[in-house]
Amino acid sequence: MNLEAQVQAYADRLGRPIIVFDVDFNVIAFSVHDRDVDHARLAIILSHRGSSRARESIREYRVGHADGPVRIPPIDGGLTRHVAPVRHEGHLVGYVSSTIPEETPDEELIDDDVIRASRDGIGVTLAAMALGNREDEDRALRLLTALLDGEAEQRRRAADELLTGGLISPVPHYTVITIAAPPPADPGSATLRLVLDRALSGIPVFPSLKAVGTILDGEAVLVVPYEIDRERLAALLDQPAFASLHAGIGGAHAPLAEVHRSRREARIAARGAMIDTTRGRVVHWDDLGLDRVLLQLPLEELTASDLPEPVRRVLDAQSGPDLAQTLEAYLDCGCDAQRTAQELHVHRSTLYYRLDRVRAIADVDLADGAVRRELHTALRVATLAGLR
Structure with a gap:
């Protein structure tokens, strides 16, 4: 019997829909039902994971240490839940959860031999799935390590195995x-x-x-x-x-x-x-x-002393507007003064004044293409290295 059939048989025996979680509270399976939609249940199914509050309550009520189902009171206006641990060979492998009317007496919540045997069967399946997932993860790690870090022949063999294995x-x-x-x-x-x-x-x-x-x-x-x-x-x-x-x-x-x-x-x-x-x-x-x-430079090791002298002088300018920002914007705009003024939201005369200060402080000719290339690149390096 596959997991879906096991889960449906369990739900039919209980007389109410269930959700099966693994130990990390991922939704593994759920039963079908013909009742009105339980919106909380639907939200869990669609998200493929139990809510953080629900996970906390399952831990708080120590469901993982219980011998059978545990009744958990409503959370944030929700419904009372009946949650049972699922084990295989004594190891916790998941949980079975269902909602119940709050007024349901405990004696009506059956957990007979059939239910327990069914839960044991689900435990075997969950354990096998977890083992398969670990094997898939180990295989993916092995093959991707070879594919991404190996020598040419290792990469070729790993690629072949990934493709032929359907990964x-x-x-x-x-x-x-x-x-x-x-x-x-x-x-x-x-x-x-x-x-x-x-x-x-x-x-x-x-x-x-x-x-x-x-x-x-x-x-x-x-x-x-x-x-x-x-x-x-x-x-x-x-x-x-x-x-x-x-x-x-x-x-x-x-x-x-x-x-x-x-x-x-x-x-x-x-x-x-x-x-x-x-x-x-x-x-x-x-x-x-x-x-x-x-970005391939050793940026963490760079200091201001590694930058060209003109850029260092501009970055060291303490008074007035940020001249480095003005210079970079001017260079970003292809030395188009009108466009730069618009980008900086200043009048062109203000921009010209700032550029004159840059020329004086850095002692450079901004009409020289080689100078502009050096300034532009050095400013970008200073940004990436956290020096400005």
Whole structure:
């Protein structure tokens, strides 16, 4: 009997619908029913996970340590729940939860031999699923480590096994996404695993194509066939649970054995997201421009003394407006004074005055293209290195 049939038989014996959770409170299965819709139950099923308040109450009432079902009073105006631990060989592998009318007496809540045997059967299935999930995770870690960090022959063999084993769909090209937190923050493996699972199911543009991912070197790493949905990725990271995380998206590469190049690009893009918050928390390699090169510098080791002298003098100017900002805006606008004045919301005469101060302080000729290139690049490096 498969899990769905086991769950339905259990629910039929109880006479009410149930939801089966694993030990991490992910929804594994649920029974069908013909009653009025229980909106709380529906919300749990649609989110694939028990609410944080429900999880807290199950822990608070020590359901995992109980010998049988535990009655949990209503939470926030909800319904009374009847939650039983599910075990296999003495180890907790999940929970079975149902709602009951508050006035239901305990003697009407059956937990007979048939129910307990059915719960034991569900426990066997959950244990097997958990073992299979761990084996899949171990296999994905092994193959992606070889694919992304191995030598050429290791990469080729790993790509072949990923494709022939059906872990990833065969397509013309692949993209790598890395999701991590800036140091010294440590999001924890549970947070990375959760964001990885949700990204794998929601980020590929074509859901019918299978992506693969793992936790590698403190990052959630996904290899995605074809395209990814940037808006969904950004929305995922906007969730409070993932507030510390940033994502980098590499370029598209083919064949699969060459996707390590995309991983390198994704890590550089993620660094850009962590360093330059104006870019947002999701950055694509294709959008980096010159930062592709600059982000590979040892930015953490740079000091003001590493910058060209004219830029140092501008950054050291203490009085008046931010001359470095004015200079950068002028260079960003291609030295178009009218456009720069509009960007800075100042009169052109004010802009000319500030540029004259820059020329005097930095002792440079802004009409010289080589000088402009040096100033523009050095200002960008100063920003990325946190020197301004």
